[in-house]
Amino acid sequence: MQNEASRAMDGSKKGDTCMNGLLHKGWILLVLGVVMTGLSGDEGVQAAKKQRKGDTPPKPVISDNTRAGRSMAMGRNGMVASSHYLATQAGLEILQSGGTAMDAAVAVAAVLGVVEPAMIGIGGDAFFLYYDAKTREVYSYNGSGRSPMGLSREYFAAKQKRRIEGESWEAVTVPGAVDAYAAGLERFGKMSFEEVLAPAIKHATEGYPVHEVVAIVWNSQAGKLGRDEWAKKLKLVDGKAPKAGSIFVDAAYGASLQSIADGGRDAFYKGPIAKEIVRYSHESDGFLTTADFENHTGEWTAPVSTNYRGYDVYQCPPNGQGSAVLSMLNILEGYDLASMEFNSPAYLHFLIEAKKLAYADIGKYFGDPERGDIPVAGLLSKEYAAARRELINPRKAAERVEPGIPQNGDTAYMTVVDKDGNACSFINSLFGPFGTGIVGGSTGIALQNRGNGFTLRKGHFNEYKAGVRPFHTIIPGMVLKGDSLYMSYGLMGGSMQPQGHVQFLLSHIDHGFTIQEVAEIPRFRHQSGLRVLLESGTPESVFKGLKKFGHELKPGSYLSMGGAQAIMIDPESGVYLGASDPRKDGVALGY
Numbered sequence: 001m002q003n004e005a006s007r008a009m010d011g012s013k014k015g016d017t018c019m020n021g022l023l024h025k026g027w028i029l030l031v032l033g034v035v036m037t038g039l040s041g042d043e044g045v046q047a048a049k050k051q052r053k054g055d056t057p058p059k060p061v062i063s064d065n066t067r068a069g070r071s072m073a074m075g076r077n078g079m080v081a082s083s084h085y086l087a088t089q090a091g092l093e094i095l096q097s098g099g100t101a102m103d104a105a106v107a108v109a110a111v112l113g114v115v116e117p118a119m120i121g122i123g124g125d126a127f128f129l130y131y132d133a134k135t136r137e138v139y140s141y142n143g144s145g146r147s148p149m150g151l152s153r154e155y156f157a158a159k160q161k162r163r164i165e166g167e168s169w170e171a172v173t174v175p176g177a178v179d180a181y182a183a184g185l186e187r188f189g190k191m192s193f194e195e196v197l198a199p200a201i202k203h204a205t206e207g208y209p210v211h212e213v214v215a216i217v218w219n220s221q222a223g224k225l226g227r228d229e230w231a232k233k234l235k236l237v238d239g240k241a242p243k244a245g246s247i248f249v250d251a252a253y254g255a256s257l258q259s260i261a262d263g264g265r266d267a268f269y270k271g272p273i274a275k276e277i278v279r280y281s282h283e284s285d286g287f288l289t290t291a292d293f294e295n296h297t298g299e300w301t302a303p304v305s306t307n308y309r310g311y312d313v314y315q316c317p318p319n320g321q322g323s324a325v326l327s328m329l330n331i332l333e334g335y336d337l338a339s340m341e342f343n344s345p346a347y348l349h350f351l352i353e354a355k356k357l358a359y360a361d362i363g364k365y366f367g368d369p370e371r372g373d374i375p376v377a378g379l380l381s382k383e384y385a386a387a388r389r390e391l392i393n394p395r396k397a398a399e400r401v402e403p404g405i406p407q408n409g410d411t412a413y414m415t416v417v418d419k420d421g422n423a424c425s426f427i428n429s430l431f432g433p434f435g436t437g438i439v440g441g442s443t444g445i446a447l448q449n450r451g452n453g454f455t456l457r458k459g460h461f462n463e464y465k466a467g468v469r470p471f472h473t474i475i476p477g478m479v480l481k482g483d484s485l486y487m488s489y490g491l492m493g494g495s496m497q498p499q500g501h502v503q504f505l506l507s508h509i510d511h512g513f514t515i516q517e518v519a520e521i522p523r524f525r526h527q528s529g530l531r532v533l534l535e536s537g538t539p540e541s542v543f544k545g546l547k548k549f550g551h552e553l554k555p556g557s558y559l560s561m562g563g564a565q566a567i568m569i570d571p572e573s574g575v576y577l578g579a580s581d582p583r584k585d586g587v588a589l590g591y
Helices: 004-009 026-035 041-049 085-096 101-115 153-158 177-188 193-206 212-220 222-226 229-235 251-263 265-269 272-283 290-294 322-332 345-365 382-389 496-509 515-520 540-548
Strands: 073-075 079-082 125-132 137-143 299-301 304-308 311-315 411-417 423-429 476-481 484-491 524-528 531-535 552-556 564-569 576-580 587-590
Touching: 073 079, 079 085, 079 101, 079 564, 079 576, 085 101, 085 193, 085 411, 085 587, 101 125, 101 177, 101 193, 101 251, 101 411, 101 423, 125 177, 125 476, 125 484, 137 177, 177 193, 177 265, 177 423, 193 251, 212 222, 222 229, 251 265, 251 272, 265 272, 265 290, 272 290, 304 322, 311 322, 311 496, 322 345, 322 382, 322 476, 322 496, 345 496, 345 524, 345 540, 411 484, 411 564, 423 476, 423 484, 484 496, 496 515, 496 524, 496 564, 515 564, 515 576, 531 540, 540 552
Parallel strands: 073 587, 531 552
Antiparallel strands: 073 576, 079 411, 079 587, 125 137, 125 423, 137 299, 304 311, 311 476, 411 423, 476 484, 484 564, 524 531, 564 576, 576 587
């Protein structure tokens, strides 16, 4: 049964923004025509019965006959991929100045907070994975904030509320992004806040051109922004969203970044920024206090992983949904997907059904791990995956899937690899477009609506409680081959993220597409029950084939399919390869 928590996972409603690039281009339709020709249900059943033994045979990572709309970026000393060219450019300049992957990732995130203000900002949360080339280990940081201590569960009960209002102070949680920036720089950086924030401060104070996709999102949120005094004043121009091609100056946000550049983490959590946000919260009947900011801490965590056909896939642990990626991979590993026709109805059916099983589990078990034990080891065991796999009917879609009983055991994504082989897979988000639509007074900082990640269902593991972290959607990804970095990747978009991660990996590992081809291939997005979105332009034969399995299908806009960025290392030459999704305004650049 879909509850508030599972609804929060569905970015097609009020989850992470995923307004990305332009998929109506002819070359995307060409890819559809080439790779989506279809298998009958019986052929799919026979192919799925085959069990793949051992690792996937190596395939070329560079194609001599690419079907991508653009070439991969290549470099030998460093690579940056993000959803906006100004952010990618800033990250590359940091690398060329001697900065690490961590330094560049923070610089990229900060610029994205300026030039993609609906998606990301220092009023949101952040998670990252970091590969240290010296230790050859992956590290994970949870930069999510907690609910205000002044907002109790009793408040919602007294008002007889059944859900948390996403465009209100009820949904505001303490922003964790700046803490994550600081923690990453302290452990893996060489540069200061002043150095890595300089490009973002420049763009905010001097202005930047508003790009097309950014303008589309901004315009769609003008009504929300107009309802808040400071959002209307600082994020709109004469009551309207800035037009594509116009220059937008965000001086107030730039001043907040400058305060952090001068005073570090404390300037945000213990200084003038927190005080101004709290002042406006009190003035507006909000719930944040200075103690909420002063007591905030993120944490270094042990990443979770699974081995899929010889590739070790890493994700951040709960309270995020990254484990769903690993669960889906474990379930799908039992099928010989490479023998199935790529993106045929039978192939997509197995992916959709695996997603349902994984989401049933995270909908029941996931939330803040500080509240109790989450059976992550059991959920990620191969034995548990085998039992869940048996529940998939190869000929019929399941309308409702129950969680199993395991044994104990708007968003922007960016990735960077530096000259020493260190890599950072980094994701930062406000959840909904411009978060709550509330700007924290004169700071110019849009405040996230992560409180929507809680449920108000009594007794649920993720039930709202003061001072805890909600279920989180944003997930960075990383892949190792042995102890060597193979790929740093991610894909934004609420509940699209785990299913998008899996589609990305299977397209590359099982079917041999290059990472740029994978970034461009049309996607599906399962919503709930039998409802599935297929990206616009999907051949009618695929619609008809999936309908025979019982799926309820609708065409899905590129706006709902997420945006991917990826960097991988060619195992033979050591060359860095970068890919950027055309659904965004981004680019990958190397040197």
